[in-house]
Amino acid sequence: MTGADSFFDAPADTREEIMRATYLALCEHGYAGLTIQRIADEFEKSKSLIYHHYDGKDELLLAFLEFMLDRFEEEVPEDAEEDPADHLRIVFEHPLATPLPDERREFGKAMVELRAQAAHDDRYRDHFTRSDRVFRERVADVVADGIEAGIFAEVDPDATATLLMTTVTGAMTCRATSGEADVAALREELERYVETCLETRV
């Protein structure tokens, strides 16, 4: 759930430069090892500029999470050109890609650490609530499009979207925290779910 690549090559302004430095520092050190100094190490301008914009590590990370989610909302078109069944597969095939490049794997670990902050910090909880809602509503819209187009059976779009949102979150969690994550088997079974539980038999 990141459309993170393009702005890293050419950040448009100081804010994007700070976001880029935050991303790189998160990939290298994770949340537990992150400090403003380590973000500053990835930043080409003065560290004081970071403090000018953000009061501390968590304020910066919360701004980073919002920035990434805004980019996701902008970059992923609501009405894709693909048919709804293909569109739905993209939803789970992107986070379940194998093999995962090192940088995305390390970023995935950091995201699991950031999400865990939501267990005791309402600011993080508010973010992940919004993030889950964006993801779930997008998927529900695709399912509803598929029903309208006669490609999917008359299922409950919210229930389907909830299952996919929950499973993708679980896959990202297991992948970052366990040697037992079998994303190939999971993709296979999700594919079977789409074919058997959603698509109308022709």
Add this chain to the structure above:
Amino acid sequence: MTGADSFFDAPADTREEIMRATYLALCEHGYAGLTIQRIADEFEKSKSLIYHHYDGKDELLLAFLEFMLDRFEEEVPEDAEEDPADHLRIVFEHPLATPLPDERREFGKAMVELRAQAAHDDRYRDHFTRSDRVFRERVADVVADGIEAGIFAEVDPDATATLLMTTVTGAMTCRATSGEADVAALREELERYVETCLETRV
């Protein structure tokens, strides 16, 4: 994934008393707020006894996780009396119970924090790898039993078990970290998955 209730009423020895105190302190303070002192506050004997057995907070928590998993393995029978379809439903209905009692909700948050430690601490990663494997193998056995009994179609037990393990992990994660978790919708869709993707139509 806890059969935690019984020993809390009557811990059998010092080790179980320490485990009980750890559980209560985790429910009250979460991982982030946990200290040996706060575990000692829930322990009726001397704090030095905790240090005698465990070198620090993480050593104690890792022993606690193993203790809970061992209990789960002992208490949940491999061959349940229910038929495989009912047995499978129990797998996701227990973690997706609503409403969740306060203590289980707080413990669920602490478990998400503990799992996130696995992103950068191999000792936690080893534990959650074993924990996921136990869960997945149990579910795969139930699915295989169902196929043998002619109740389930000829599906891949490992792929089915992977989907259920991943989804349950995702549900516990979302529930602890987001206001967007809709466990009722998720239960409904998992029920539909079992009926449509697993059970043979009679």
